[in-house]
Amino acid sequence: MLFGRRRTWAMLAALALVPVLVAVAVRIEDPGRDGPPFLGSITSNGLFVSLTAMTVSIPLFLPLTVGVVAGDTIAGEASLGTLRYLLVAPAGRLRLLAVKMAGAAAFCLAAATTIALTGALVGAALFPVGPVTLLSGDTVGLGGYAVRLGLLVLYVALSLLGLSAVGLFISTLTTVPVGAMAATVVLAGAAQVLGQLPQLEVIHPWLFSAHWLGFADLLRSPLDLGSLGENALLQLAYLAVFGSLAYGRFTTKDVLS
Amino acid sequence: MRLSRRWIPALVAPVVVAAGAVTVPMVADADPGLPARTPQQVLELVATSTEDSFSGTVEQTSDLGLPDLSGLGGGEDGAGAAVELLTSSHTARVHVDGPERSRVQLLEQMSQRDLVRNGEDVWVYDSSEQTAVHTTLPEHEGHEPAQPEGTPAELAEQLLAGVDETTEVTVSGTDTVAGRPVYQLRLDPRTDATLVDFATLAVDAGTGLPLEVRVHAVGQQAPAFVVGFTELDLDTPDASLFEFTPPPGAEVGEQELPDHDGRDPGELPEGPRPEVSGEGWATVVELPVGGDVAAADKSGMLEQLTRPVEGGRALQTSLVSVLLTDDGRVLAGAVPVEQLAAAAR
Structure with missing residues (x-):
């Protein structure tokens, strides 16, 4: 359903454009040691394009596209007038919610995969490729890097689950999909702003964006999956809270359109 | 309006999540139920500790009443680095195999710094600068520091060296640090002239390894300085961890240690004397x-x-x-x- 829509593919294409732009920009002019992390390593190893693109996309592009998908889930059907017909079939509202949430999760995974794969392909096409230097100064071969990149994609997809659940809940509150999308994206921005304020250090570990930039932990040697686990717990907590809020709201509301 | 039963999950889920967030750390910090010990016995436990290979995560936090200056971005030069060290928190992974082989990994969000020692060879690698600096330690017997720098063990040794008639040492109780049962030693200065209210030292009950140091300042509720393990694994770390080869593309440098001229390594170089x-x-x-x-x-x-x-x-x-x-x-x-x-x- 979700992946049959042209908008979904357009958003994935836009995300794929991020690593392409990064790679082309570095190809045109060597950035030296400035700029975002991993950027300076691209000229010697094209595989770093994925990592730079991921770092650049996490604060804005990924939450933006995920917000659009998650905000659209229920409100989109409501505004099109199709929600009523979906509920006429004996599918049940819980099942519809679960399918919508699964769709949003699938989009998170697809989005992260798109950035990582496009980055690796574009990087390999424009720059030399070789063993990858980790943050600890150790190097891993292509096989080891592929494993870590796979974990990294999983980590980033997981990081966006909490936001998807929030978006799903907001989407049950309204019949105006644009409103739900905007509210979700604004919340993503707000969470990151709160995460920057040292005065609010107490709540930092509880923001759904708390571990967003922690994916770099997967690029250390020895590999420590601790932050992956912490992030998974946090995101599942968000999923539980906002998923059940969405259930409470959606199963008690009158669907008129 | 009657509240539907369908809202029950929405009410239960946050409660379950909050309860989990509160109770899990409490279970981890449960009282280990160790037999009582005198300060001397605990100090002896430290002195006779033979545990010298482990890996773990060390966290350091400071609350010195200074403003957070990490935003000034002066982390590169000496003064800036010192201020950064004083005002912000740090996490490091530490791998130690005997007194001669160690690796300290200072973790930052998108980068890390490694200090690798393997016998006489010391490498310092900085991932954000992509520099690797090599130093060869001079050979001198009998002057090996018992513990690598920056670990709680080193700090504990310094603290214990100062234990004399100036300090009152008591065992304040038992606790759990990094999942291991510990004795808490409490060091109280016998003078009012210092800003230090008291310091505590968590000593692993099984191995005698100091696991955490807390320094409390006068008139401040939260400890002013904490360094301690949050995770500890007593297995011998993999030998390959201590073999460092500068990665391709890194700027490799060599740093010569100042010549000792046969002087005692503990002696200060010529110049102004403190x-x-x-x-x-x-x-x-x-x-x-x-x-x-x-x-x-x-x-x-x-x-x-x-x-x-x-x-x-x-x-x-x-x-x-x-x-x-x-x-x-x-x-x-x-x-x-x-x-x-x-x-x-």
Whole structure:
């Protein structure tokens, strides 16, 4: 359903454009040691394009596209007038919610995969490729890097689950999909702003964006999956809270359109 | 309006999540139920500890009453790095295999710094700068530090070395640190002249390894300085961890250690000698630097951190004070600024 829509593919294409732009920009002019992390390593190893693109996309592009998908889930059907017909079939509202949430999760995974794969392909096409230097100064071969990149994609997809659940809940509150999308994206921005304020250090570990930039932990040697686990717990907590809020709201509301 | 039963999950889920967030750390910190020990027995446990290969995660936090200056971005030069170290938190992974092989990995969000020691070879690698600096340690027997720098063990040794008639040592109880049962040693300065209220030292009940050091400042509820393990694994780390080869593309440098000329390694190099006054916890160290120190500071950081006092500028934290006199001396100690000023006269 979700992946049959042209908008979904357009958003994935836009995300794929991020690593392409990064790679082309570095190809045109060597950035030296400035700029975002991993950027300076691209000229010697094209595989770093994925990592730079991921770092650049996490604060804005990924939450933006995920917000659009998650905000659209229920409100989109409501505004099109199709929600009523979906509920006429004996599918049940819980099942519809679960399918919508699964769709949003699938989009998170697809989005992260798109950035990582496009980055690796574009990087390999424009720059030399070789063993990858980790943050600890150790190097891993292509096989080891592929494993870590796979974990990294999983980590980033997981990081966006909490936001998807929030978006799903907001989407049950309204019949105006644009409103739900905007509210979700604004919340993503707000969470990151709160995460920057040292005065609010107490709540930092509880923001759904708390571990967003922690994916770099997967690029250390020895590999420590601790932050992956912490992030998974946090995101599942968000999923539980906002998923059940969405259930409470959606199963008690009158669907008129 | 009647509240539907369908809202029940929405009410239960946050409660379950909150309960989990509260109880899991509490279960981890449960009282281990160790037999009572005297301070001497615990100190002996530390002294006889033979555990010298482990890996773990060390966390350090400071609450010195200084503003968070990490935003100033002065982390590169010496003064900036020192201020950064004082005002923010750090996480490091530590791997140790005997006194000669160790690896300390200082973790930052998108980068990390590694200090690898394998026998005489020491490598310092900085991932954000992509520099690898190699140093060869001079051979000297009998002067091996028992523990690598920066670990709680090293700090504990320094603390214990100062335990004499100046300090009252008690066992304040048992606890759990990094999932291991510990004895808490409490060190109380016998003088009121210091800013240190008391310090605690968590000693692993099984191995005698010091696992956590907390320093409390006078008149401050939260500890001013904490360094301790959050995870500890007593298995011998993989040998390949200590073999460092600079990655391709890194800027490789070589740093020569100053020649010792047969002097005792503990001896200070030629130059201005520090003068020590006071004793125990109230020790004041005075170092002639020459020239107006405050005027030599170009970044303006000193200007922001210090306040003018009679005869110079002073930096007052909850634990340590530093006085820069106008005639080019630096005085420092765990005492109030007034006492430094008195020592400067």
